[in-house]
Amino acid sequence: MIDIEKEAARIAEKGECAPRLARDPVNLPMINNWLEAIGDQHPGYTKVAPPAMVQVWTMAGLHGQRTLDDPLGAMMKILDEAGFTSVVATNSDQTYHRYLKVGEHLSVTTSLEDVTGPKKTGLGEGWFVTTRSTWWVGDEPVAEMRFRVLKFRPAEKAAPTPEPQATQVIRPSVNRDTQYFWDGCQQGELRIQRCGGCGLLRHPPGPMCPECGATKPKYLVSDGHGVVYSYVVHHHPQVPGKQTPFVIALIELDEGVRMLGELDGEPSIGQRVEVVFTKVDDELTMPSWRPSADR
Amino acid sequence: MSAAIVGIGATDFSKDSGRSELQLAAEAVRAALSDAGLQPSDVDGLVSFTMDTNAEIAVARELGIPELTFFSRVHYGGGAACATVQQAAMAVETGAAKVVVCYRAFNERSGHRFGQVQTAAAANIDNSWSYPMGLGTPAAMVAMFARRYMHEYGATSEDFGRIAVIDRKHAATNPHAWFHNRPITLEEHQASRWIAEPLHLLDCCQETDGGVALVVTSAERARDLPNKPAHIKAATQGSGIDQFTMTSYYRDDLTRLPEMGVVARGLWEKSGIGPSDVDVAVLYDHFTPFVLVQLEELGFCGRGEAKDFVASGALELDGMLPLNPHGGQLGEAYLHGMNGIAEGVRQVRGTAVNQVGGVEHVLVTAGTGVPTSGLVLGQG
Numbered sequence: 232m233i234d235i236e237k238e239a240a241r242i243a244e245k246g247e248c249a250p251r252l253a254r255d256p257v258n259l260p261m262i263n264n265w266l267e268a269i270g271d272q273h274p275g276y277t278k279v280a281p282p283a284m285v286q287v288w289t290m291a292g293l294h295g296q297r298t299l300d301d302p303l304g305a306m307m308k309i310l311d312e313a314g315f316t317s318v319v320a321t322n323s324d325q326t327y328h329r330y331l332k333v334g335e336h337l338s339v340t341t342s343l344e345d346v347t348g349p350k351k352t353g354l355g356e357g358w359f360v361t362t363r364s365t366w367w368v369g370d371e372p373v374a375e376m377r378f379r380v381l382k383f384r385p386a387e388k389a390a391p392t393p394e395p396q397a398t399q400v401i402r403p404s405v406n407r408d409t410q411y412f413w414d415g416c417q418q419g420e421l422r423i424q425r426c427g428g429c430g431l432l433r434h435p436p437g438p439m440c441p442e443c444g445a446t447k448p449k450y451l452v453s454d455g456h457g458v459v460y461s462y463v464v465h466h467h468p469q470v471p472g473k474q475t476p477f478v479i480a481l482i483e484l485d486e487g488v489r490m491l492g493e494l495d496g497e498p499s500i501g502q503r504v505e506v507v508f509t510k511v512d513d514e515l516t517m518p519s520w521r522p523s524a525d526r
Numbered sequence: 527m528s529a530a531i532v533g534i535g536a537t538d539f540s541k542d543s544g545r546s547e548l549q550l551a552a553e554a555v556r557a558a559l560s561d562a563g564l565q566p567s568d569v570d571g572l573v574s575f576t577m578d579t580n581a582e583i584a585v586a587r588e589l590g591i592p593e594l595t596f597f598s599r600v601h602y603g604g605g606a607a608c609a610t611v612q613q614a615a616m617a618v619e620t621g622a623a624k625v626v627v628c629y630r631a632f633n634e635r636s637g638h639r640f641g642q643v644q645t646a647a648a649a650n651i652d653n654s655w656s657y658p659m660g661l662g663t664p665a666a667m668v669a670m671f672a673r674r675y676m677h678e679y680g681a682t683s684e685d686f687g688r689i690a691v692i693d694r695k696h697a698a699t700n701p702h703a704w705f706h707n708r709p710i711t712l713e714e715h716q717a718s719r720w721i722a723e724p725l726h727l728l729d730c731c732q733e734t735d736g737g738v739a740l741v742v743t744s745a746e747r748a749r750d751l752p753n754k755p756a757h758i759k760a761a762t763q764g765s766g767i768d769q770f771t772m773t774s775y776y777r778d779d780l781t782r783l784p785e786m787g788v789v790a791r792g793l794w795e796k797s798g799i800g801p802s803d804v805d806v807a808v809l810y811d812h813f814t815p816f817v818l819v820q821l822e823e824l825g826f827c828g829r830g831e832a833k834d835f836v837a838s839g840a841l842e843l844d845g846m847l848p849l850n851p852h853g854g855q856l857g858e859a860y861l862h863g864m865n866g867i868a869e870g871v872r873q874v875r876g877t878a879v880n881q882v883g884g885v886e887h888v889l890v891t892a893g894t895g896v897p898t899s900g901l902v903l904g905q906g
Contacts, residue, residue, distance in 0.1 A: 270541075401645055401662060403654035434776065435655045461674040461780060463666045464723035470643050470660050476720075479661045481670055481775050489776050491659045500677045517658065 233313045235358060239306060239346035248300040250338035250367060253288045257335045261287065279330035285366055285374045288331075289339040302343035303362045303378075310382040315357055317385050326375045335368045344377065357383025400472030400511055408438045411450050416516040421453040421506050423488055434488040455506035456523060457484040462498040480504070482520055493519040527796075529615035530748040530755035531903065533562025533741030534868040539704050539859035542636040543735035551580040551631035552588035554737030559589075562741040563752040564625060569741075571596035571623030573613045575606040575630055575862065585629065596623035600763075602771060603640075604810060604893025605785075607863030608901040612761035614742035624743060630864045631737030639733055640664065656773050665730050665813060666722035667772040668895055672815035673724055674780040679830035683724055686814040687715035688836050689849075690728045690856050693811060696843070697853025700879045704732060705857045729814040731855040738864035740871070745906070756874040756903040759887065760796035764788030765897040772895045781830070783816065786823040786891065789900040794825075797902040799887055801825040804902075806873045806882050807847050808866040808890040811854040816894040824889070843880055851880035863892045870903045 255261070262280050265287060266272075273281075280288075291297070297304035307318070331337070341364045348358030359381055366374040405413050415422035424436035428445025439446050462480040469475060473493075480494040482504060494504065503523040510516045535557025537543070537550050559566060566589040572582040573596075582597040596617040600606035607630070614626035634640060641663060648657035661667060675681055694710045697703035710728060718727040748755035766784030768777050777784070794800050801824060809820050818832035826847055827835040841849035852858045852869040859865050870888040872878040885905075892899040 401643070401648045401657045403658045404649045404651055405654070406651055409651060409654065435652070461670050461677070461775075463661065463669040463673065464720070465660060465663075465666050466720040466722060468642050468663065470662055471645060473660045476723075477660060479659055479666065479670070481674075481780075491656055491661055491773075491775065493660050500673070519659075 233309060235309065235313055235346065235348070238309045239343065242302050242305050243343040243346075245300070245302065247340040247342045247365075248298065248302060250340050251289060251298060253337045253339070254292060255288075257288060257331045257333050257337065259333055262333075279332055282327040282330065282374070283325070285325065285327065285331070285337075286376065288337045289366065302341055303360070306343055306346060306360050307382065310358055310360070315382040315384050317354070317357075317383050319354065319381050319383070321359065321379045321381050323379070324377045328373050331368070331373060337373070338367050340365050340367070352381060352383060354381065355383045355386035357381045400515075400517075401470075402515060408436055408448075412436065413515070415450070415452070416508055416518050419508050421455050421518055422450040423453050423484070423486055424448050425451045432486055432488050434490055451486070453484055453486055453506070457482040457490075457504055459494070459498055459500055459502045459504060460489055461500060462494060464498070480520060490518075495519065495521045527615050527619065527758045527761065528745045529618040529742055530745050530757045531611065531740050531867070531871050532743055532748045532751045532753060532755050533558040533560075533564065534739070534871050535559070535561055536702075536738045536861075536865065536868060537631070537736045539702065539734050539736040539861070539865075540635075541704075541733070541735060543633055547632050547637070547737075548580050548584055548588060550633070550735070550737035551578075551585050551629050551739075554631055554739040555585060555589055555627050555629050558627060558629075558739035558741045561753065562743075564741060566591045568625045569627055570594055571614065571617050571626030573598045573600070573610040573617075573626060573628045575599060575603070575610070576601045577603055577606075577862075578630055578632070580629070580631055594623075596626060600899075602893065602896040602898070604812060604862040605896035605898040607810070607867060607892035607899065608761060608890055609763045609892065609899035610864075611740060611742060611758060611867060611901055612763065612899060614740075615758045615761055618742060618744050624747070626742045627739055628742065628864070629737065629739040630862050633735045634860060635733035635735050637735070641730070641733060652770055652773070661773070663722065664772060664895075665725050668813040668815060669722040669725045670773075670775060671780055671819075671895070672813075675815060675819065676724060678781050679833070681818065681830075681833045683716065683726065683729075684712060685818065685833035685836065686724075686729050687712050687726070689811065689814040689817045689841075690715050692841050693850050693854040693856040696849075696851050696880055697857025700853050700858060702879070703853040703858040704734065705853065725813060725815070728856075731812045731860045734859040734861060736859055736861055738861045738868055740864070740867055754875045755906065756871040756888075757906050759799070759902040759904045760793045761899070761901050762789050762792030762796065763897065763899045764792065769897055771897075774895070781819065783819050783823050783894055785896075785898050786820055786894060786900075789891065789898055790824045793889070793900050793902050797887070797904070799902065803887050804847065804889045805885045806851060806870070806888045807841075807849050808852075808854075808870050808888060809849060810863050810866065810891045810893050810898075811850060811856050812860070812893065814856070817849075820891060820894060824891075843882060848882045851878055851882060863890075866890055867901065870901065874903050874905060
């Protein structure tokens with residue numbers, strides 16, 4: 232069993248690692264690349280670098296290796312061995328003493344400030360590791376950073392909740408004209424508005440028939456079968472009560488009207504589907520669709 | 527019509543304006559008045575979108591506009607854009623007001639973002655047939671139309687992507703555009719992440735903080751003002767059969783935008799010109815697929831032929847129908863269509879950064895998938 236706190240104290244005691252020299256001096260091409268990537272259009276960075284770039288200058292490059300006395304590397308290795316194999320950066324606080332001028336050559340030193348844990352987090356149990364870095368031009372400190380990561384043991388993935396959470400779903404607003412539909416869902420019936428005057432089927436419903444002007448809407452109970460007329464696979468952004476990606480389909484019912492609903496399964500236009508009712512809570516049951524079993 | 531747009535103004539287009547929406551509106555209106563050579567005291571009418579958070583009276587207070595005799599709002603999000611100018615022109619022509627400013631200003635990126643799921647919108651009874659089912663973003667609502675359009679006409683994601691590539695190409699040479707100097711390739715479009723299949727990220731317009739304002743007055747008064755007026759040859763609104771906001775899924779045909787068909791008929795009839803007389807098209811481009819459908823609805827090509835029309839190069843600056851020379855909303859900024867009208871004015875004036883030669887008529891359209899509007903701007 233590894234004593235993490237003892238190992239941390241041993242590394243912290245060593246203090247700052249030897250200064251590591253930046254690969255290149257502060258230079259305009261890198262400044263321009265950075266400004267472009269960040270989308271910063273400030274015209275002032277021609278002789279000095281944006282302060283927030285400070286970490287860029289001492290990055291180790293694509294194939295960089297940590298130095299042997301790098302305290303963060305040493306601590307990561309110990310936590311890896313102890314089973315805390317995953318890492319996520321949690322925060323980084325930087326202090327800039329002055330602007331860095333083009334041509335200045337930086338070096339960086341790092342010490343281990345703090346290791347705390349084990350903590351239970353949403354990601355799993357882990358240790359917070361805090362280091363402190365100082366950037367130097369010669370013997371002048373020009374910037375500092377406190378950097379914290381969480382080294383954690385990934386939690387077992389919880390099974391996805393199959394039913395939407397009542398508190399999360401977007402609830403329909405219901406009025407006199409639409410009450411029959413939602414009442415039907417609660418009773419396991421997919422209801423389509425039918426005009427009490429001329430018999431016109433209509434969805435979404437309304438109080439006055441656009442064909443004959445009657446204001447006595449009735450309904451028929453649909454067979455609950457139809458075909459996919461069009462569909463969307465929704466990826467972004469998150470939708471309350473749903474897990475992305477998910478499919479929403481526009482279904483053309485056998486009775487002739489169209490209706491939107493979530494579709495469980497691989498979608499294709501023309502595919503036959505049937506209705507499913509999912510109870511959200513005592514007030515709301517949602518209709519959705521799945522590929523037809525029989526046809 | 528005998529009214530003209532005589533001034534245009536805008537704030538910077540950013541992702542974080544750092545100021546209130548009212549300040550953005552006031553700055554844009556002041557800039558437009560300055561461009562028009564008019565004073566706040568000349569203004570007696572204001573028009574905006576119902577979605578705008580800046581009340582006419584608040585804008586009037588900030589500008590020091592003393593009295594208003596006309597104030598109006600237009601519904602349906604981006605569909606309102608060209609209709610604000612129609613409102614202004616009607617007010618000027620009927621004598622309800624002499625100088626009307628149309629404005630739209632918001633912190634659409636740093637503040638309230640329309641691209642997110644608007645849970646509160648589900649309170650609208652129409653939305654109860656879509657939002658609770660998980661269809662709650664504009665991108666997903668357009669994607670439903672796009673999928674059917676692809677199915678019926680064999681259009682592909684690349685066909686949609688070509689619109690994004692053209693817009694970003696034009697924005698690349700527009701210093702006011704957010705995506706100035708940042709063109710994209712069709713490969714980058716294809717590689718961008720899914721938002722709502724069949725729409726990639728690069729099929730969806732950006733989000734912007736900013737404001738745009740337009741000054742409308744009579745053609746007669748326009749003659750005494752410093753800039754060349756953009757005459758309003760036609761301005762019209764359109765709503766189609768069985769119309770919904772973004773979810774008109776219950777019509778026979780999902781491959782059309784009948785509301786834009788209504789606008790098109792009105793524009794051609796009132797202006798006396800036809801599609802072949804249009805020198806520049808500023809088409810609303812919040813999502814690429816609807817640019818193709820607009821080309822068909824406006825009569826620039828036949829049904830289902832937009833993909834071939836686009837691929838032919840027709841929409842390039844030197845093509846037969848230069849599209850969105852400012853970069854559109856995909857490239858310049860998303861100001862709910864108002865920045866497109868400002869570009870239309872610059873094209874008529876001859877002062878655009880990507881100026882098309884010999885412009886007689888510019889067509890501008892407003893938001894699609896919603897009740898919408900359109901304009902034909904032209905020389906005197």
